[in-house]
Amino acid sequence: MSINATEKPLGKVFTSDYRFVIPSFQRAYTWQTENVEQLVNDLQDACAHPETPYFLGSLILVKDGHGKYQVIDGQQRLISLSIIIAVLRDLEDDPDLIDALSGLILEPGDKLRGIKAEPRLKLRERDAGFFRMYVQEGDLEGLFDLRDNDIASHAQRNIALNTRQVFDMLATMPAKERRRFASYLVNAVTLVIVTTDDLAGAHRIFDVMNMRGVPLTASDVFKARTIAEISSAARNAYATRWDDIMDPLGDDAGTLEEFFSDLHLIVSHKAVCARLLDEFRKDVLKPYAKKHNTIAFIDELLAPYANAWRMLEHPTDTSLPDNVVALLVSLNDYPTTDWKPVAMWALVNSIRNLGDADIRIFAAPGSHTTAHDATGRAETPLQLHDIDRLRGILAALERVTGIDSLNRQSPLARRTRAAGAIRDLDKNRTLQQIRGFLITDEDRRTALAHLRGELQTSPAMKKLLLIRANEQKAGHRITRPRSLKAMPILPEQVGKTSDFAAWSETARDHWTNRIGNLALTQANESQMAPLSAYAQRRDRMLLSASSRRFPLTAELGDIAECTPQTLQCRQDETIRLIADHWNIRYDAEHTDLSALSEEALTVGTAKDSPTSKRVTIKQVLAAGLLIPGETLVWNRPRKGERWIAIVTAEGRLRMDDGKEYGTPTAAARSVGGKSAGLNVWKRTSNGQKLSDVWKAYRLRRR
Structure with a gap:
């Protein structure tokens, strides 16, 4: 068994050197919208620092001897990356860039080199045709026109939902910024390609790579830097104190990184922290070290905010007032966590003793007497003050979180709002004066x-x-x-x-x-x-x-x-x-x-970016892109069929038998079967595909 491993940028991965095939024994495409949203968010954040490459993990491939590579590990990322590229292509209007993006997911073919024109990634048989037609070949309008009962499998539904999600995220970016994002994706996003010629060997590689040693967490790194600044006499005591504070947060590296990122935002008021280890040390730890007061960082910052984090994770277990618990439960409903820094600030500044070593964070069930921890040490209850202000902050925070979520604000916009709110809270401004809590009439509409x-x-x-x-x-x-x-x-x-x-x-x-x-x-x-x-x-x-x-x-x-x-x-x-x-x-x-x-x-709103929202015949008629009474045709010469549909003034398509349909896809499937879609119809007046008409309507505001 021969093994080869090399790191390559994405632009060198999606080439004729690799023809990826998802073997039938692999699971289907299972990524949900939150998974692909996280990927796009991470890539957008990384793109803000174009000089720093973004490592996206490894692909484990088996070469099958025919220029094809079976994908043993990496299917979810390859499919999701293909979706991102397809959406970038659909939103682009520069012909050269369209061709370049298309070439990443569709092999144009080369007769001299014996390379067939085909997609660079072939899914399992059940979903391959669907993915090729709608994503790789670029019929996003047809995809957006589908109803749930037009979709045959869970994998296809995930493909459709994730494509919509990516479209809605990338469509909000200005064209210049989106092109910069595309360039970063192709040139700076890297994968390690691990290839072998033996399937069993590939599975062994997969097992080894997923059982490697546990890397240091952000907490480990910051602990080492902080404890080193403390005098030798207090070092052991504060090393133990650090562990007492941080151990309840768990040892998940992602969770700990999120906590320290939020703490960085609270202290620095910076929405973006691209290099946590460097920026946290510079913006948070260094000022304490300069004052030779690193102990204060642990006692006055780390301890109260770690306890606040724990309270946010389990609000119903705390002894907080019921109306405060209700607000924290409501905030935990959201799939995003950009609200946490503000909520942490509110708790820390509303509970006087939240950093104390002997504080009782959670209520002792069935007891109203003094509780004790595992060592028998007496625990003191929360010392609350200004509960009305705490409730007001949390209510305002839940409101803006809900509206931003509904309006699909980007993570950067949400964290910028959080940073602004904390900046104003630090200045002791009233709730009405806090810009981060402001909701405009346009936000409402x-x-x-x-x-x-x-x-x-x-x-x-x-x-x-x-x-x-x-x-x-x-x-x-x-x-x-x-x-x-x-x-x-x-x-x-x-x-x-x-x-x-x-x-x-x-x-x-x-x-x-x-x-x-x-x-x-x-x-x-x-x-x-x-x-x-x-x-x-x-x-x-x-x-x-x-x-x-x-x-x-x-x-x-x-x-x-x-x-x-x-x-x-x-x-x-x-x-x-x-x-x-x-x-x-x-x-x-x-x-x-x-x-x-x-x-x-x-009407009158400033929103000018397209969305994946389904376009209706009635909307296209109102925009003057179709004319009531005009004829659409679907020619199928191989089958000797020619189907006619008339556009009605009510926004429907009427077939020869008099039946009317609310969508082009429904009309096509009524006569052509389950694989027919919006793009089969053409206008008899100029031969224009209906999918192009739909795209013209979707992008009309750009």
Whole structure:
């Protein structure tokens, strides 16, 4: 068995030297939107320091003798990188850059060298065609036009969701910045390519590489630097003190790095910390060392903030007032953690003794007497002061976190907001004076437009929004069962006997991805999927008493028949409740924004970046890119078929048999099978592909 390992930039990985194949025995593509979001965020942060390469790990490959390499380790990253490149290509308007980006994921072929034109990465057979058509060959418009029931596997659904996520993230970047990001991706992002000609050997390499020694954490490094500055007489005592402070945080390197990054932001007010070891030492440790007061760093900074971190991790175990606990629980609902520095600051500055060695962080269950730690030492309770200000800070923080999450603000924007808030808090400004807590009318309108339209967000965020609405209606925090989910009232598949079959396709399509169609329940997808009648779905949602805690779910018990008007009422009420919860219902002119349509909310806003939101025929008609009554054609000469569709004034496609469809994909699949999509249709007037029309509409504001 021969083994070769070499480090290469991405631009040297996606070349004709490698034809990657995902073997059938490998698992499917499993990365979720949070995984690909983290990758893009990390790359964006790294791009801010272009002189520093970004190492993305290793690929373990088996050469099969035909110029192809089986991917044993690295599939998730290769697919995700291909998605990022495909989105960069779709957002680009420079023909040379489009060709360069396309060449990274599609081998153009070379007859002289015997190289076939094909994708550089081939997925497992079940998903290969889907990935090639929509991502590698660049039919993102077709991908965005798909409905859930158009997608055949979980891997394909992950591909679709992650492509949307990446598009929404990269589309907000200015063109110049996005090109700089693309250049960094190709030239400075590196992988170690480990190749062998033996499959069993490749698996042994994989095992060895994933059982290597544990590297030093940020805590280890900072401990060594700090303790070295302390006098020999106190060194041992403070080495033990450091361990007592940090051990409860655990030994996960990522968690510890996040803690020290947050502590760096709190002290320095800098949103970005690209080189934690260097910048923390310079901005945080060095000032203490200069004053020969390193002990104060441990006692007055590290200890209270480490204890605050622990309280944020387990708020319901603390002895904090119930309304403070409720706010911390709400903050922990968010998949992002950019709110933590501000929450840590608020706790440290509201609890006088949070840095004390004998403080009791968590409530002693069943006891109101003095508690003792494992060594028998008496523990003192939290000494709280100015609880009203603590509640005010946490409430303002939850509000801006929710609105920024709904408006898809970048990590940099969120951390910049946090840094600004702490800077103003350090200056003892009032909540109204803190710029980091400011919500503009445009923020309000954009957030409510997202709520009013199709919800292009994660399942976790959908659940969070419904929790906010239900708790606003209930007037108190509701204890959440672990298995709680946001489930649709409308079934994915509507059978002929279902009462939803009486709805028009347009109505079903309209409500599929809107918040009015969702309810919180302990029922899961496998339990709900076979149920197509409203009464069946309602009763299953209400089966658990825990589900009935939520008033918007419990209301379903009083609804005997579900109509589009039912969902509209639920939609209006839910949006109004969320708007009231975050105090974004009224603008400076006292207009009730929660009552406005999505179109009215977006008029006059400064948002000019495209999103992955599904484009409708009606929108394209309104923009003048299609004309009512014009003819679209799908020619299939090999099959001897020619399909005609007429664009109706109502925003639908009418086929020869008179049936009408709400999307080009649905019309194509009605006659061409499950693999047909938006891009098969062409205008008879000029031969333009419908996918190009859709893309022109999506990018019209650029």
